[in-house]
Structures are given as structure tokens and as C-alpha cells.
Amino acid sequence: MMILKAKVPKVLVKGAENTSELECKVCKGWLNHWKKLAGYKQDVKIKCCHPAHERSGEKIADRGAHVMKCPTVKNDNPSKELFIIPVCKEHIIKEKEAIRIPDEMLVDARPCKPRTIGARRR
Ligand SMILES: [Zn+2]
Ligand SMILES: [Zn+2]
Numbered sequence: 502m503m504i505l506k507a508k509v510p511k512v513l514v515k516g517a518e519n520t521s522e523l524e525c526k527v528c529k530g531w532l533n534h535w536k537k538l539a540g541y542k543q544d545v546k547i548k549c550c551h552p553a554h555e556r557s558g559e560k561i562a563d564r565g566a567h568v569m570k571c572p573t574v575k576n577d578n579p580s581k582e583l584f585i586i587p588v589c590k591e592h593i594i595k596e597k598e599a600i601r602i603p604d605e606m607l608v609d610a611r612p613c614k615p616r617t618i619g620a621r622r623r
Contacts, residue, residue: 527613531566535587552600567594568586
């Protein structure tokens, strides 16, 4: 038996449609939201996770893009769940464009709930 090097599991994703109206009012921006859910401080610079950078060199992400998992043989009934990934402006993930990225780059795209405990509407 061959011993394979441990590989980061990768997942095939594609751009999600009709997401321009979505926002996280708590984080004020999807890249901020990504950093928060991925456990980074807000002032940390995050690399664009588009696989094109494996050839062209690293670039800092300046936005978060909505993606969803592509159907695969193993997963032929994918949920419509949306995820956020960090990208640079060259790599806004287009609809139908499928890219393979490390699993750990996906964070939940559901907007954060504002803390309403104790807050009262006037
Ligand atoms: Zn958020
Ligand atoms: Zn990029």
C-alpha cells in the first residue's frame, strides 16, 4: 500500500446567482463576515482563494463571494446552501464557473444575527 501525503480536502464550488442583494448587516461586508467566521482578526490580510493564483502568484482578497457546492457523483443532491469565499476583484466567481478550492475556505453565508438581547425598539 502506498502512503499518500496528507492533502487538504478540496471541494468543487460555483458562483451563486442573485446574491447582490444579500448582506450581513452585522459584519458590514462579506469579507469581514468571512474573517469573523473563519476565526481571523478583521485587520488580517487574506489571500484570494481562486486556484488561478497557484500559477499567477498570491493576491490579497478584497471581497467575499457567494458560492454553492457543485453536484458531484458522491453528492448528487446538493443543498442550496450558500457559502462565502475570499476573492480578489479579478476573481468574482461567475455563475457556472466551477473552481476547486480547499474545503476550509468555505464559511456559512447566512447573515449574522444582530444582538438584540436587551435592545428595545422605541
Ligand atoms: Zn456576518
Ligand atoms: Zn484572485
